[in-house]
Amino acid sequence: MIRSLRRCCFSLAVVAAMTLPAAAATQLTGAGSTFDYPFFSKAFYVYNQKNPDVTVNYQSIGSGGGIAQFTARTVDFGATDVPMNAGELARAPGPVLQIPATLGGAAIAYNLPGITTLHLTRQVLVDIYLGKILKWNDPQIARLNKGVNLPDMSIIVVHRSDGSGTTYIFTDFLSHVSGEWKSKVGTGKSVSWPAPSSVGAKGNEGVAGQVKSTPGAIGYVEMAYVVENSMTAAMLQNKAGKWVSCTPETVAAAAASRPEVSATNFSIVDSAAAGAFPISGYSWVVVYKKPTDRAKQLYDVLSWLVGPQGQANAKSVDYVPLPRNVQAAAAATLGQMQR
Numbered sequence: 001m002i003r004s005l006r007r008c009c010f011s012l013a014v015v016a017a018m019t020l021p022a023a024a025a026t027q028l029t030g031a032g033s034t035f036d037y038p039f040f041s042k043a044f045y046v047y048n049q050k051n052p053d054v055t056v057n058y059q060s061i062g063s064g065g066g067i068a069q070f071t072a073r074t075v076d077f078g079a080t081d082v083p084m085n086a087g088e089l090a091r092a093p094g095p096v097l098q099i100p101a102t103l104g105g106a107a108i109a110y111n112l113p114g115i116t117t118l119h120l121t122r123q124v125l126v127d128i129y130l131g132k133i134l135k136w137n138d139p140q141i142a143r144l145n146k147g148v149n150l151p152d153m154s155i156i157v158v159h160r161s162d163g164s165g166t167t168y169i170f171t172d173f174l175s176h177v178s179g180e181w182k183s184k185v186g187t188g189k190s191v192s193w194p195a196p197s198s199v200g201a202k203g204n205e206g207v208a209g210q211v212k213s214t215p216g217a218i219g220y221v222e223m224a225y226v227v228e229n230s231m232t233a234a235m236l237q238n239k240a241g242k243w244v245s246c247t248p249e250t251v252a253a254a255a256a257s258r259p260e261v262s263a264t265n266f267s268i269v270d271s272a273a274a275g276a277f278p279i280s281g282y283s284w285v286v287v288y289k290k291p292t293d294r295a296k297q298l299y300d301v302l303s304w305l306v307g308p309q310g311q312a313n314a315k316s317v318d319y320v321p322l323p324r325n326v327q328a329a330a331a332a333t334l335g336q337m338q339r
Contacts, residue, residue, distance in 0.1 A: 032066020032079035064163020081165020083263035107246035131195035158219030161200030250277035306330040
């Protein structure tokens, strides 16, 4: 039942149009993070069922595209997995509020036919993305997976081709693990990928599709897409030395280890907590402090989204509800729209 509802929610605009006369609707528009899309689709669908006079049309185009559309005021709000930086805020045509809205993890999906369990250390993952480890049966991987018949197959490194907050979270993690990665490649929504087999794909859905259709591929994919597409994902050794999968529980452990987050102090990657998944992060909604149109409806929708009722929809689509203190901080930031 949940999977059936999840699939129908992925086409939010179509569902909303079927359940609400267009002439009676107030339609809000948003754009940005593909990391957020499964959760937003479910949550905004539920909101429309409770408030049939309001629909939300969210375009899953990537964090970079969302910030661009938000800055151009072609949408009511943007969504990004990394808050807008000083330069981006300076280009915005008005004061911006940045609100944590989603909590999730980027799983390391792979395609090795017949292999359903794979262990990777943090450094081995770095070396794969640096292009230092080129084959699946490399001794460094084989030592971690004794008894597994790893193929003599090239590793195809899949990454995002668009400006991506998920890429920021992933490269932030790699930079925390490796000084070499930090100095040679760095952290960002777009980077120059060094592995010779690197292949780009657009959106979390694009990376998921590329990995799923390419034997030998590996890629970083938001947890909900991995579950929805029945993909296999590696177990990672976290900073505490524990083997962990990307699950709601391990993402929640990462968030709990760093309870205070803000738009200028937001990274929760590579937590030292024993149960934490190391590639976890928040995604953020960006909205103008003084919207030009539909301010009340926008405030009402976003307040519901980051509060207990909206966050209650997270688990059903493989996300993690925001911690209560983060919900409170988000509500306080949104309250500035009312002043």
